[in-house]
Amino acid sequence: MIDRSGPPLLRVRDLKKYFPVRSSTFGRTVGQVKAVDGVSFDLWPGETLGLVGESGCGKSTTGRAVMRLLEPTAGEVYFDGQDVGALDRKALRVLRRRAQFVFQDPYGSLNPRMSVGAMLEEALKVHGLGGLSRRDRAVELLERVGLRSEHIDRYPHEFSGGQRQRLGIARALSVEPEFLILDEPVSALDVSVQAQVINLLEDLQRELGLTYLFIAHDLALVEHVSDRVAVMYLGRIVEVAEAEDLYKNPKHPYTRALLSAVPRADPVGREKRERIVLKGDVPSPSAPPPGCAFHTRCPHPLKDAICETVLPVMEGSERGHLAACHHQNCDRETRG
Amino acid sequence: MSEPLLKVRDLRTWFYTDQGIAKAVDGVSFDIVPGETLGIVGESGCGKTVTSLSILGLLPQPPAKIEEGSSIRFADEELIELSERRMRALRGNEISMIFQEPMSSLNPVYSVGNQISEALRLHRGMNRKEARAETVRLLYEVGIPEPDRRVDEYPHQLSGGMRQRVMIAMALSCEPKLLIADEPTTALDVTIQAQILELLADLRARHGMAVLLITHDLGVVAEVCDRVVVMYAGQVVETGEVHEIFAEPKHPYTKGLLASLPSVDNPGQRLTSIPGTVPNPTMWPAGCRFQDRCAESAPECGTPQALVEIGHVGRSARCWRTQA
Numbered sequence: 001m002i003d004r005s006g007p008p009l010l011r012v013r014d015l016k017k018y019f020p021v022r023s024s025t026f027g028r029t030v031g032q033v034k035a036v037d038g039v040s041f042d043l044w045p046g047e048t049l050g051l052v053g054e055s056g057c058g059k060s061t062t063g064r065a066v067m068r069l070l071e072p073t074a075g076e077v078y079f080d081g082q083d084v085g086a087l088d089r090k091a092l093r094v095l096r097r098r099a100q101f102v103f104q105d106p107y108g109s110l111n112p113r114m115s116v117g118a119m120l121e122e123a124l125k126v127h128g129l130g131g132l133s134r135r136d137r138a139v140e141l142l143e144r145v146g147l148r149s150e151h152i153d154r155y156p157h158e159f160s161g162g163q164r165q166r167l168g169i170a171r172a173l174s175v176e177p178e179f180l181i182l183d184e185p186v187s188a189l190d191v192s193v194q195a196q197v198i199n200l201l202e203d204l205q206r207e208l209g210l211t212y213l214f215i216a217h218d219l220a221l222v223e224h225v226s227d228r229v230a231v232m233y234l235g236r237i238v239e240v241a242e243a244e245d246l247y248k249n250p251k252h253p254y255t256r257a258l259l260s261a262v263p264r265a266d267p268v269g270r271e272k273r274e275r276i277v278l279k280g281d282v283p284s285p286s287a288p289p290p291g292c293a294f295h296t297r298c299p300h301p302l303k304d305a306i307c308e309t310v311l312p313v314m315e316g317s318e319r320g321h322l323a324a325c326h327h328q329n330c331d332r333e334t335r336g
Numbered sequence: 337m338s339e340p341l342l343k344v345r346d347l348r349t350w351f352y353t354d355q356g357i358a359k360a361v362d363g364v365s366f367d368i369v370p371g372e373t374l375g376i377v378g379e380s381g382c383g384k385t386v387t388s389l390s391i392l393g394l395l396p397q398p399p400a401k402i403e404e405g406s407s408i409r410f411a412d413e414e415l416i417e418l419s420e421r422r423m424r425a426l427r428g429n430e431i432s433m434i435f436q437e438p439m440s441s442l443n444p445v446y447s448v449g450n451q452i453s454e455a456l457r458l459h460r461g462m463n464r465k466e467a468r469a470e471t472v473r474l475l476y477e478v479g480i481p482e483p484d485r486r487v488d489e490y491p492h493q494l495s496g497g498m499r500q501r502v503m504i505a506m507a508l509s510c511e512p513k514l515l516i517a518d519e520p521t522t523a524l525d526v527t528i529q530a531q532i533l534e535l536l537a538d539l540r541a542r543h544g545m546a547v548l549l550i551t552h553d554l555g556v557v558a559e560v561c562d563r564v565v566v567m568y569a570g571q572v573v574e575t576g577e578v579h580e581i582f583a584e585p586k587h588p589y590t591k592g593l594l595a596s597l598p599s600v601d602n603p604g605q606r607l608t609s610i611p612g613t614v615p616n617p618t619m620w621p622a623g624c625r626f627q628d629r630c631a632e633s634a635p636e637c638g639t640p641q642a643l644v645e646i647g648h649v650g651r652s653a654r655c656w657r658t659q660a
Contacts, residue, residue: 191554192609195598195608195610224599265557266582268583278530
């Protein structure tokens, strides 16, 4: 169990990131894409928070805006009590040593012209760590992530996808961070290799006491690795709960549809399985629907005029299970 | 069981490269009967896509070469020996294919209506007006809203799910007997994937076509397939009814694949992984190709393993342990 009595390591409040849409002729701003539109969450030391949603829901942008890889439009982020938005460049760099990223495409995020050793040593150098023993430290890191010391003089193209992702993790770990933002870390890998990397991440978390923000679209995987899960739709969190609560008792109709849409690796009873197939596509984040952004696709039987006009707030009670739906409580009588 | 529509026998598609001969597909056999959905499942590099491209004769030769002794029979014709002219008449007409990335399979400078009517005019001899009306009907059938307006739009104006629907409409335009779907939902979000899978099942029921579904996703296989072929390193390692494969996997590779899936039913448990990676196709290990990664490997694995029937026709595995 995660101890949530102390202060959170990361506190995000009403985070927003808008991208301007410019006209092609004069470059004037003609609109805004509200990629992240008021996201709030807390993350306690040693915890894994899963952030799930479909493409374009703003989950990756949230991950980047938290550490100011993308400058947020509005909102507050506190890391270990420090106001991240108020930091100058130098202080931000110090902070970023404590919070590292692992990205989806392990090839695109490794410099093809740098050997593994040079890459790992560079991270140490930038942050003024390691001194003369940098190479020893690089070897230690490689072994830590399940690679071998003789890999140190090789280049990224000589590695398989799974090994490259191990390299990405080794580089993130090189500066001894407390917090990792994992953005679709295994999506590009085959299932058998995916399991290897997930097990590695879990071992590292246990041994080094790391805190994870785990961003992914694969719901089964997110449930497996997360203590709590937040579901995003069109730039907002629509539901957050302990992983088990969310999967056993989803409250938001979007979460329910998302869970029912996941293909299950079990053909028994597939004909009878209750499946909610949503109509249509996700609306454009440059013109999100008013009120509850999900109302255009929502299959909830009690959907009404309020859904189309009033933005629902996150509410709920037991064990911090919150959902943003006007009708989440009048549901048990109407379902089925 | 009815007469097979497609009969693949000992298919060997090799690539002659500077690094050596890559035996991407190395002795693959399977049947598809009319109306059934057969899933070919395996990880990247196992040869599943090369198998499907070999059926359609879409591989550049050289570097690819379909080796002597391979046979692909569709209805009464041997596809390997077919002239390019006859093959072109077959492709799209009797066998259609949809791919993973609909954006790169659609021509960006023609409207979607234009691209679908081209097939109708070419294969079904319709005139411009008939073809347009039929295109609108097809777009409606695959669930595209406002088909009479969408017909004049270009691929970039459509979402990923819509583009895949357009590809399906195109593939269906000539009412094929066999649809080859290569990772049709891999690039799509789960809610859109559910829509497309439902559409495919619905169309299959309505038109009675057979579907060869190629995927790495065991969840998708469990949802839609009747029978399954599991491939590893260019070979079939296990075949069976979908229920048999998931309830009682026989080959250690199939067992490993199923065990490495995070399951909704046992969260928090450590995942079982298969150590190592798929070997290089120019250097398959002698004997069982899975032995280096196998949890149960033994001295017997050093000799080549044959795909042997277990119990009944259509159920087989390539592992000596299952034959003991």
